[in-house]
Amino acid sequence: MGSISLQHVKKSFGEVQIIPDISLDIKDGEFVVFVGPSGCGKSTLLRLIAGLEDTTSGQILLDGEDMTKAPPARRGLAMVFQSYALYPHMSVRDNIAFPLKMAKAPKEVIDQKVEYAARTLNLSSYLDRRPRALSGGQRQRVAIGRAIVREPKAFLFDEPLSNLDAALRVNMRLEITELHQQLKTTMIYVTHDQVEAMTMADRIVVLNAGNVEQFGSPLDLYKKPANRFVAGFIGSPKMNFIDGSEAAKHNAHSIGVRPEHFTLATSATSDAWKGKVGVAEQLGSDTFLHVHVEGLGLMTIRTDGDQTFSHGDDVYLTPDPTRIYRFDAAGLAI
Amino acid sequence: MATAQTRTLSRVMMAPAVIVLLIWMIVPLVMTLWFSFQNYSLINPMMTGFAGWGNYRYVLGDPSFTQSLINTLILVGGVLVITIVGGTLLALLLDQPIWGQGILRIIVISPFFVMPPVAALIWKNGFMHPGYGMLGHLWKAFGLQPVDWFNQYPLFSVIVIVAWQWLPFATLILLTALQSLSEEQREAAEMDGANAINRFYYIILPHMARSITIVILIQTIFLLGIFAEIRVTTGGGPGYASTNIAFLVFRTGILSNDIGAGSAGGVVAVVIANIVAIFLMRAVGKNLDA
Numbered sequence: 104m105g106s107i108s109l110q111h112v113k114k115s116f117g118e119v120q121i122i123p124d125i126s127l128d129i130k131d132g133e134f135v136v137f138v139g140p141s142g143c144g145k146s147t148l149l150r151l152i153a154g155l156e157d158t159t160s161g162q163i164l165l166d167g168e169d170m171t172k173a174p175p176a177r178r179g180l181a182m183v184f185q186s187y188a189l190y191p192h193m194s195v196r197d198n199i200a201f202p203l204k205m206a207k208a209p210k211e212v213i214d215q216k217v218e219y220a221a222r223t224l225n226l227s228s229y230l231d232r233r234p235r236a237l238s239g240g241q242r243q244r245v246a247i248g249r250a251i252v253r254e255p256k257a258f259l260f261d262e263p264l265s266n267l268d269a270a271l272r273v274n275m276r277l278e279i280t281e282l283h284q285q286l287k288t289t290m291i292y293v294t295h296d297q298v299e300a301m302t303m304a305d306r307i308v309v310l311n312a313g314n315v316e317q318f319g320s321p322l323d324l325y326k327k328p329a330n331r332f333v334a335g336f337i338g339s340p341k342m343n344f345i346d347g348s349e350a351a352k353h354n355a356h357s358i359g360v361r362p363e364h365f366t367l368a369t370s371a372t373s374d375a376w377k378g379k380v381g382v383a384e385q386l387g388s389d390t391f392l393h394v395h396v397e398g399l400g401l402m403t404i405r406t407d408g409d410q411t412f413s414h415g416d417d418v419y420l421t422p423d424p425t426r427i428y429r430f431d432a433a434g435l436a437i
Numbered sequence: 438m439a440t441a442q443t444r445t446l447s448r449v450m451m452a453p454a455v456i457v458l459l460i461w462m463i464v465p466l467v468m469t470l471w472f473s474f475q476n477y478s479l480i481n482p483m484m485t486g487f488a489g490w491g492n493y494r495y496v497l498g499d500p501s502f503t504q505s506l507i508n509t510l511i512l513v514g515g516v517l518v519i520t521i522v523g524g525t526l527l528a529l530l531l532d533q534p535i536w537g538q539g540i541l542r543i544i545v546i547s548p549f550f551v552m553p554p555v556a557a558l559i560w561k562n563g564f565m566h567p568g569y570g571m572l573g574h575l576w577k578a579f580g581l582q583p584v585d586w587f588n589q590y591p592l593f594s595v596i597v598i599v600a601w602q603w604l605p606f607a608t609l610i611l612l613t614a615l616q617s618l619s620e621e622q623r624e625a626a627e628m629d630g631a632n633a634i635n636r637f638y639y640i641i642l643p644h645m646a647r648s649i650t651i652v653i654l655i656q657t658i659f660l661l662g663i664f665a666e667i668r669v670t671t672g673g674g675p676g677y678a679s680t681n682i683a684f685l686v687f688r689t690g691i692l693s694n695d696i697g698a699g700s701a702g703g704v705v706a707v708v709i710a711n712i713v714a715i716f717l718m719r720a721v722g723k724n725l726d727a
Binding site: 206 | 619622624627628629630631632635639643646
């Protein structure tokens, strides 16, 4: 079991309010990702749940039990840190066994669980090495192993992949998702990378300046963003926003069109926006065009990789009328 | 220093400094070695000439030598224990976030800036004197007979004074070690269910091992040659109760005016220091490997 419920949680450091008021319900077995720009309070929120920071006011319930004041060890949660926080003077085996040793588990139980964790994470041949002698990905796995053996109610991940190179990050992303399928334990994962959030989460919490902007499944967030912030944050490349008269045509203060929701033509059609190609980023599978549209500014367009454009080409853009997002003056979706 | 030309140039440029340093070291050492094999007494100018191993036989055969050797080891060991244990505890305290941390740290390290003879005099007259020392008054306040520290516990008193001087050094080094421990490691241990004592034993202490080693090595080098504190307070006495090897050399060479035997004692002290260094490196040196 591992349901986590936050009720009107507030956190301030002295005068500075980091989290004004957050309420969240995370179901047992869910993979929830906290995502947001840096400084949005996502790590602080995770540390509040872990018990590494004191909650200013509000309640944190784990499995319905009030744990707001409980020390971290009593909450039954395991955390994987950004720096992995392995104990450098201990072997991999001792690192993984440490929580069990602290819980005074019998020797056989410790050995058995460490072996199991090592097998699950492909670490069996490294058990006697020091963390220093491991690669970044292996260290990451040891940190996860140390979390697994405790059989926690929930795993907390604090930007665990940000120290890895791009290829390894994709790999570890898959491994963590797979681990979640296997263990079916609640996981909370903090990241600033919306791709990680989209690919891993059952549900995503989008945070901005300590507020929950939206809490929903990845596709919900993509298809029905609650406001302009979420619309701009989720999706890559970023959504194009258009203000002014063009937005007024759609009875909105501003409208947004995702780069993938344009049709692109090289000859003029009625209603199309005329623009000049600035930079064309060719990724092979896709091409991202940065198009200067007269009166509307710079637009990012995603098109398939077979078409080639060069600087200064004239193009005509037609947004997909069914996929235009409309926002009011306060930035809320209409 | 890539090319042969720059290498040669750098050697030529460094040569004067290196040569001066070498002379500075080699000349006194050779002179001491030379005197240690000579009959050379300031009292009896008629007694000259080659002495063979006589001076060494005289120094090593003297019962006060054994006692001085034991005293030296007790002095070094005692100060090390007090400074390492006390330094660790003080470092743990100073690592806590408190108001006025900066000032407090300066106060804590200030004994290190007091010159050894001055420190010894402060302790001798200000604290340990049975008549007008602070400790004497304290004892009297409880209706007890004041302790005459330098007569009753001479070696212990010297250890206390020297430990007081070196405690700041140990505290400072250990504090920086403590501060370099990553916060996340501490938090990870906390999440893993380690209480404060376990965190200290399994996480903090191993992290500080290298710094403790450095403190032990540096302090041993200096503590083997403790002189001023003994000279100012007990004068090595009563009897030989607080005489260490360095002070024995002084007693033999200067107080007894026997330069030959004093030099032999000095050479023996150098040999002992090297033996201690070898044992020490064997015992704790592995902590220095990265």
